[in-house]
Amino acid sequence: GQQVMQIPQYQHVQEGEDFTTYCNSSTTLSNIQWYKQRPGGHPVFLIQLVKSGEVKKQKRLTFQFGEAKKNSSLHITATQTTDVGTYFCAVDPYNQGGKLIFGQGTELSVKP
Amino acid sequence: DAGVTQSPTHLIKTRGQHVTLRCSPISGHKSVSWYQQVLGQGPQFIFQYYEKEERGRGNFPDRFSARQFPNYSSELNVNALLLGDSALYLCASTLAGTQYFGPGTRLLVL
Numbered sequence: 717g718q719q720v721m722q723i724p725q726y727q728h729v730q731e732g733e734d735f736t737t738y739c740n741s742s743t744t745l746s747n748i749q750w751y752k753q754r755p756g757g758h759p760v761f762l763i764q765l766v767k768s769g770e771v772k773k774q775k776r777l778t779f780q781f782g783e784a785k786k787n788s789s790l791h792i793t794a795t796q797t798t799d800v801g802t803y804f805c806a807v808d809p810y811n812q813g814g815k816l817i818f819g820q821g822t823e824l825s826v827k828p
Numbered sequence: 829d830a831g832v833t834q835s836p837t838h839l840i841k842t843r844g845q846h847v848t849l850r851c852s853p854i855s856g857h858k859s860v861s862w863y864q865q866v867l868g869q870g871p872q873f874i875f876q877y878y879e880k881e882e883r884g885r886g887n888f889p890d891r892f893s894a895r896q897f898p899n900y901s902s903e904l905n906v907n908a909l910l911l912g913d914s915a916l917y918l919c920a921s922t923l924a925g926t927q928y929f930g931p932g933t934r935l936l937v938l
Contacts, residue, residue, distance in 0.1 A: 759918070815884045815886075816871070818871050818872070
């Protein structure tokens with residue numbers, strides 16, 4: 717089945733620095749979703765990518781889906797303290813929206 | 829509009845007991861999914877229900893069961909609790925492929 721590995725596990729940055737987390741799979745993914753979970757909170761949906769090579773932007777966040785649909789990345793430009801949290805990638809293997817397989821997450825801390 | 833709601837927010841149980849967790853999806857959402865999130869890990873899929881029928885089940889023992897009611901709310905039941913069942917239990921309702929998570933129930937098994 718589809719599984720995703722996420723790196724790095726932790727990332728500590730100075731405010732204003734950039735941040736990138738990577739999501740990799742050994743099999744072709746039907747789609748990839750990204751979630752953010754603040755400390756003590758619950759996952760919040762950020763975006764879904766479905767097309768090969770797709771790039772989407774949300775303000776300072778840039779999401780990419782690889783050409784082979786086996787990897788994805790989330791890049792944050794000029795981090796802010798509000799970006800603190802754990803970022804998860806997840807795949808919906810049946811494209812039904814009901815079952816997600818999550819990566820291990822990347823915990824981002826931002827030093828002001 | 830209200831988001832996904834879950835109750836209780838926190839729960840402490842002892843080994844061997846059972847627990848019932850409740851979830852109300854966003855109005856109009858007919859699909860509910862349950863996840864277990866152990867500290868430091870990503871959520872793990874437990875169940876999905878759609879229109880009161882089980883649509884999917886993750887790799888969890890039979891001690892875990894769930895059901896969905898006519899108003900689309902759902903219950904997750906766990907019997908014979910083990911220390912390893914301590915986790916954040918998340919409920920999510922789905923519309924158009926997007927999952928909306930509730931705040932979760934933090935279960936501690938002593």
